[in-house]
Amino acid sequence: MEVLKQPCYLSLNPFGSIPTYEEGRLVLFESARPPHGHCASALEPSNFPGTRNIVEESSNLADYVERGKSRPAFQRAFEAQFAVFQGAKN
Numbered sequence: 001m002e003v004l005k006q007p008c009y010l011s012l013n014p015f016g017s018i019p020t021y022e023e024g025r026l027v028l029f030e031s032a033r034p035p036h037g038h039c040a041s042a043l044e045p046s047n048f049p050g051t052r053n054i055v056e057e058s059s060n061l062a063d064y065v066e067r068g069k070s071r072p073a074f075q076r077a078f079e080a081q082f083a084v085f086q087g088a089k090n
Contacts, residue, residue: 013027015029017029
């Protein structure tokens with residue numbers, strides 16, 4: 001899908017993947033891997049002046065994130081992906 005590699009799409013989702021959800025000024029996307037290379041630098045908080053941490057601002061969203069992180073399947077997937085990321089860094 002060439003459209004996913006176009007600059008206009010990459011400005012919304014630096015991973016060039018789907019799904020990407022856009023509502024007004026809010027853009028959410030999913031990544032199947034930890035950020036690295038140009039993606040990691042694109043996601044630095046300094047690139048988003050004036051942004052808010054919506055997870056910290058919403059107790060419902062924070063609870064949802066914590067429930068997801070506590071699941072064994074998430075923990076296994078995160079550990080496996082992080083190991084790959086650490087290996088790429090070294």
